[in-house]
Amino acid sequence: MEGIDLHPSGNQSLSFCTDYPSIIERMQAVDPIQYASSRNYINGAVSYLSPYISRGVVSLPQVLEAVLQKGYKLHEIEKWLQELAWREYYQRVWQVKQTALQNDLTQSQPGVLHHRMVNALEQASTGITVIDEQINSLYKTGYMHNHVRMYIASIACNIARAHWYAPAQWLYYHLLDADIASNTCSWQWVAAAFGTKKYFCNQENINRYTNTEQYHTFLDHSYEQLPLQPVPGILQEATDLSFITPLPATALPYIDTSKPTLLYNSYNLDPLWRKNEQVNRVLLLEPSHFTQHPVSSKLIKFILDLAINIDELQVYCGEVSSLTDLYNGSAYTVNDAFISKEHPAFTHYPGKKDQRDWLYPQVEGHYPSFFKYWKQCQRQKVAVKKT
Numbered sequence: 283m284e285g286i287d288l289h290p291s292g293n294q295s296l297s298f299c300t301d302y303p304s305i306i307e308r309m310q311a312v313d314p315i316q317y318a319s320s321r322n323y324i325n326g327a328v329s330y331l332s333p334y335i336s337r338g339v340v341s342l343p344q345v346l347e348a349v350l351q352k353g354y355k356l357h358e359i360e361k362w363l364q365e366l367a368w369r370e371y372y373q374r375v376w377q378v379k380q381t382a383l384q385n386d387l388t389q390s391q392p393g394v395l396h397h398r399m400v401n402a403l404e405q406a407s408t409g410i411t412v413i414d415e416q417i418n419s420l421y422k423t424g425y426m427h428n429h430v431r432m433y434i435a436s437i438a439c440n441i442a443r444a445h446w447y448a449p450a451q452w453l454y455y456h457l458l459d460a461d462i463a464s465n466t467c468s469w470q471w472v473a474a475a476f477g478t479k480k481y482f483c484n485q486e487n488i489n490r491y492t493n494t495e496q497y498h499t500f501l502d503h504s505y506e507q508l509p510l511q512p513v514p515g516i517l518q519e520a521t522d523l524s525f526i527t528p529l530p531a532t533a534l535p536y537i538d539t540s541k542p543t544l545l546y547n548s549y550n551l552d553p554l555w556r557k558n559e560q561v562n563r564v565l566l567l568e569p570s571h572f573t574q575h576p577v578s579s580k581l582i583k584f585i586l587d588l589a590i591n592i593d594e595l596q597v598y599c600g601e602v603s604s605l606t607d608l609y610n611g612s613a614y615t616v617n618d619a620f621i622s623k624e625h626p627a628f629t630h631y632p633g634k635k636d637q638r639d640w641l642y643p644q645v646e647g648h649y650p651s652f653f654k655y656w657k658q659c660q661r662q663k664v665a666v667k668k669t
Contacts, residue, residue, distance in 0.1 A: 314362035341639035343667035398520035527572035539612035
């Protein structure tokens with residue numbers, strides 16, 4: 283799953299800090315050269331940054347600037363830059379496709395037998411030891427190495443022949459770096475619903491990149507043989523899963539209606555956004571959003587802990603319509619009263635929408651493949667943003 287492997291290995295002892303100075307220190311510690319050479323290995327030099335990027339705490343231009351400040355030239359870190367651009371590409375796809383992102387984008391997923399979650403994956407009982415270990419690690423820690431995500435998606439969609447949507451929801455629910463665009467597009471890429479070719483992994487590949495030695499599994503075949511195999515018995519049972527987001531109970535925030543209100547959300551927790559302005563600041567966690575896109579209690583806690591970095595921020599678990607009513611009779615119209623950052627999940631917010639910080643703000647719209655998008659990016663000057 284390209285563009286989302288900016289996170290640590292599956293070590294269950296790892297954890298993510300939530301105070302802003304430590305996050306910036308982690309961002310400044312990135313080694314883009316080692317990353318490029320080792321990122322596919324489960325113990326590779328990944329950056330630990332994806333949860334902060336997904337939550338909007340730091341932006342891609344900030345991440346790039348932190349690397350450039352260490353003296354690297356763009357031509358030396360092209361692989362690192364390309365991986366950042368993958369994430370931006372998926373966001374551009376989401377901007378154009380909107381809710382259609384939840385459907386097969388390029389073609390109907392080939393060979394689908396059902397639209398449920400494969401039990402052996404959900405229960406971490408596939409019999410492939412490192413896969414089961416990594417699923418259990420996901421449940422405990424909220425993160426998973428990118429290459430393992432690809433393995434699991436391939437097993438679910440191309441070996442068990444499940445439609446991508448249900449297992450993608452399962453993974454999204456448990457991730458700290460849960461991002462609708464990156465997760466959805468990546469699953470579709472593996473399943474050939476957003477592309478033309480399925481991604482297969484075999485046991486030899488898993489052994490190589492996870493430093494394991496296991497044989498005689500249902501993946502212990504050549505790449506030519508794998509597509510011809512029947513669905514293994516261990517993968518045949520499937521279930522309809524349902525998820526609930528445990529939002530805290532909150533009161534209506536106090537709003538000074540002589541000032542505008544900045545609307546933060548689970549994708550925008552930027553402590554620097556309009557930092558010195560005299561405004562109300564509200565982290566809005568809408569039940570309607572989390573009904574459509576449920577996440578775990580672990581992620582909700584992570585969001586609330588990150589929110590502490592934003593001065594005078596109030597948390598409100600309710601719909602935006604409850605906030606608009608507070609401005610009735612004030613000097614502000616609804617369209618003047620609210621400011622948010624542009625985001626496909628929150629197009630219904632009223633008021634002004636600031637542009638997000640893009641690496642390539644000039645390259646807009648939907649491109650049928652990342653490499654066509656990347657060619658356009660290479661013709662543009664990349665944006666950076668100092669912290």
